[in-house]
Amino acid sequence: MDSKITKADDEVQKLISKKRLKSVEDRRVASEIFDKITLESLYKLANQNYLDILNGAISTGKEANVLKGIKNDDSPVAVKIYRISTSDFKKMNYYIAGDPRFNLRTKNKRQIIYAWVNKEFRNLKRLYEENLSVPKPITTLNNILILEYIVDRQGNPSPTVKVKPPKDVDSFFEKLLNEMSKFVNKGKLIHGDLSNFNILNQEETPVIIDVSQSVVTDHPLAEELLKRDINTIAKEYKKLGVNTSSEEISNFINFKNN
Ligand SMILES: Nc1ncnc2c1ncn2[C@@H]1O[C@H](COP(=O)(O)OP(=O)(O)OP(=O)(O)O)[C@@H](O)[C@H]1O
Ligand SMILES: [Mg+2]
Incomplete structure (x- = not known):
């Protein structure tokens, strides 16, 4: 087997294992994110050199988990994974329906979520190309979005303004x-x-x-x-x-x- 796949697989296994994710809540979340198709998508991204190691959770949101990924040149990336099981696809459909860029003729939950993630990628790309202060979009596949990891000088993820209001x-x-x-x-x-x-x-x-x-x-x-x-x-x-x-x-x- 390709070493990259093994590596990603090991990391994912580590993440899912009781050792890394101690609380019941975390284990539940891990099993929710890493369904078979999501794992296959992660392997594919690893094979395409977008990702080498998946390291740990930066955040667990309503519908997505943001994890820190490491590329094979050791640089970090943010990996946002939408959970198929807990996504509000009705809301997603409502927002996508009025968008002329998408012609979504499906009621399939998974397809709607994929379109949603694709929309986030395209929005981010458009903003980044207009020189806005947003993370650089790197790639997207199915329910996974890889983007620039926003860090402070020490390499820690930058906090939200909610967590750390500006000094000035x-x-x-x-x-x-x-x-x-x-x-x-x-x-x-x-x-x-x-x-x-x-x-x-x-x-x-x-x-x-x-x-x-x-x-x-x-x-x-x-x-x-x-x-x-x-x-x-x-x-x-x-x-x-x-x-x-x-x-x-x-x-x-x-x-x-x-
Ligand atoms: N590119 C990034 N670099 C560093 N930290 C990030 C990055 N993207 C997200 N985060 C962290 O992860 C958290 C959640 O990210 P985000 O707001 O994109 O998802 P969410 O609110 O969980 O998603 P949703 O509401 O769409 O389900 C952020 O509050 C931030 O702390
Ligand atoms: Mg958010």
Whole structure:
């Protein structure tokens, strides 16, 4: 057997084994992520040199797990794996339906999740190409997305703003406003779930993540989602001490849907 596959397999086995994942909750999550097709997809990615070792959980979210992967040149990557069993495919279908980039004629849960992950990859690519402060997308396969691992100077994953609010919040907020404006006006996308849970604080610079639900600006949900994002950000940053309002943010972004 190819050594890479063995290596990835060993790591996955380690991850699933009681030794690495002590709590019952963790074991349950591991068995939920690593179903047969997901394992096969991981082997395929390992064979294509996108991944050598899967190291451990960075985060366990509602629908996805983010793990740290190591490539064969020792560089780290973030590996986001959507769990087939706990994904809200009805919500996914609802967001995908109005997106002209996708013509999804299936009710198959797995196919809908794959389209969702593909949408996150394409959104990220579009934003990255417009020079936004987002992780670089590397590749995607089925329910797996590989992206740049956002780290601090010590190599630790950058925390979300929720976990680590910026020291100079006014200057951080100013950078964030610029990113929000670029997101809409250059990326032509609305984030749709923008909050300090989805903004990393990388050494005092905002990095926007989690763009699976982001919609194109001519999507029927666009205006409503933008309004919600703006309100959330206004509320969160006022709480952090910034003198701002939804109106100010909205004027700054100056989004016109036509
Ligand atoms: N590229 C990255 N680099 C470093 N850490 C990351 C990266 N992407 C995600 N993370 C970490 O993983 C967490 C979860 O990621 P993300 O927000 O993309 O997924 P999620 O909220 O679990 O997904 P969903 O809500 O779509 O199920 C983040 O809060 C962050 O701590
Ligand atoms: Mg998130």
